[in-house]
Amino acid sequence: xxxxxxxxxxxxxxxxxxxxxxxxxxxxxxxxxxxxxxxxxxxxxxxxxxxxxxxxxxxxxxxxxxxxxxxxxxxxxxxxxxxxxxxxxxxxxxxxxxxxxxxxxxxxxxxxxxxxxxxxxxxxxxxxxxxxxxxxxxxxxxxxxxxxxxxxxxxxxxxxxxxxxxxxxxxxxxxxxxxxxxxxxxxxxxxxxxxxxxxxxxxxxxxxxxxxxxxxxxxxxxxxxxxxxxxxxxxxxxxxxxxxxxxxxxxxxxxxxxxxxx
Numbered sequence: 705x706x707x708x709x710x711x712x713x714x715x716x717x718x719x720x721x722x723x724x725x726x727x728x729x730x731x732x733x734x735x736x737x738x739x740x741x742x743x744x745x746x747x748x749x750x751x752x753x754x755x756x757x758x759x760x761x762x763x764x765x766x767x768x769x770x771x772x773x774x775x776x777x778x779x780x781x782x783x784x785x786x787x788x789x790x791x792x793x794x795x796x797x798x799x800x801x802x803x804x805x806x807x808x809x810x811x812x813x814x815x816x817x818x819x820x821x822x823x824x825x826x827x828x829x830x831x832x833x834x835x836x837x838x839x840x841x842x843x844x845x846x847x848x849x850x851x852x853x854x855x856x857x858x859x860x861x862x863x864x865x866x867x868x869x870x871x872x873x874x875x876x877x878x879x880x881x882x883x884x885x886x887x888x889x890x891x892x893x894x895x896x897x898x899x900x901x902x903x904x905x906x907x908x909x910x911x912x913x914x915x916x917x918x919x920x921x922x923x924x925x926x927x928x929x930x931x932x933x934x935x936x937x938x939x940x941x942x943x944x945x946x947x948x949x950x951x952x953x954x955x956x957x958x959x960x961x962x963x964x965x966x
Contacts, residue, residue, distance in 0.1 A: 712761070715740075728752040729763030730915050731816030732845060738766050746770040747929065751938075753914070754921045755787050758823040759850050760816075771931035772957070776916045778936065778943025782897055784918040793911055794821065794890075795828050798868050801888045807864050809881060811873040811907060812892040814838045817915050818870050819845050819852070821892060825868055826853040833858050835871035835878070873905065894918070926952065 710716060712735065715724040725735040730751040739746045747768035754763050784790070794810075801808040810825075812818040814837045822832055822842065833856045834842055842855055856862055858869060858880055871881060873891055881887065889907040894914030896902065902910035917925060926934065926947060934954040936944045947954035 713764075726764040726766055727761035729754060729757070729760055732759050732761070732819065732848070732850070734760070734816075736764070736766060738768070744769050746772070747931070748772045749774055749925075751776070751916055752925070753917050754925060757787075757820055757915075758827070759820050759845065760915075765928055767929050769932045770935075771926070771929060771933070772935045772937060773922075773925070774916070775922055775936045775939030775943040777894055777914070777918050778922060778939040778946070780919050780946075782894065782919045784894060784897070784912050784914060790911060790913045791824055794824060794892075794913065795830075797890055797909060797911075798825060798830055802866060802868075804888075805865075805886065807867070807869060807884050807887045809869045809871060809884070809887045809889045810892065811871060811876065811889060812913075813915075814872045815841050817892055817913070818842075818872070819850065820915070821913070822852045822855070822870055823850060826851070826855075831867040832856070833862060833864060833867050833869045835869070835875050835881075837872050837875060838870055873907075876906070923950075926950075 710725055712725055712727060715722045720741060722740040724738045726738060728734040728736045728750055730753055734750060736750060737748045745768040747766050751774050752763060756762050798808045810821055812821050818838045819842060826832060832852060835858050839857050842852060860880060864884055875881060891905050891907040891910045892913040893910060894912050894916055896910035896912040934947055934952055935957045936954060937957040941956040944954040944956045
């Protein structure tokens with residue numbers, strides 16, 4: 705396999721198409737793919753988010769004729785609080801946990817959301833410890849100009865008092881974390897909108913902090929790119945029906961279940 709580095713907004717020619725990549729706002733480096741031929745434009749979003757963040761390139765709008773879009777949170781009840789409110793709630797929870805002489809453990813995807821949370825906390829002056837699944841990705845972010853202060857690697861000898869630990873949720877049974885008897889856990893996930901989510905995930909608290917667009921943002925996106933035809937993927941089929949009720953020609957794509965990288 706031959707890999708080619710492609711810069712945002714710099715088209716390449718491929719099999720008669722003009723292909724360009726545009727910031728998707730999901731995680732650092734995430735891209736929408738625009739394919740153009742003659743007077744037709746096809747846009748594939750991949751995972752995307754409209755709101756700005758501290759570690760991600762701002763979402764870039766691209767009008768199109770044919771749209772293939774993710775709709776992870778494509779049901780009406782998935783409406784997230786404003787970002788500023790979520791940032792305050794995250795920092796307040798960490799500070800409150802530290803004041804109670806407990807150790808805050810924030811669970812987030814190792815790639816993307818972990819670095820976003822770390823940047824928010826570092827800018828507020830919190831000392832950070834990263835799980836071994838997170839630290840290599842932190843180093844890559846730092847290579848590209850993102851700064852998180854002095855981040856320590858979580859090891860058996862790492863002093864944890866007064867610091868915030870960042871770890872993926874699938875590491876909650878890690879012996880290093882389980883050995884911290886006074887830990888309190890917070891999971892960052894858009895699914896936290898669902899009642900009982902924190903109990904199902906066995907965490908103390910959950911915050912609907914997502915790197916995806918919520919339902920209102922999905923609708924705003926469709927209105928602004930104004931496609932002639934829409935295919936939806938990686939989300940509920942009902943989202944396509946919602947779009948059809950608004951007058952759009954839309955249908956869900958059938959496909960295999962997407963796995964998780966981290």
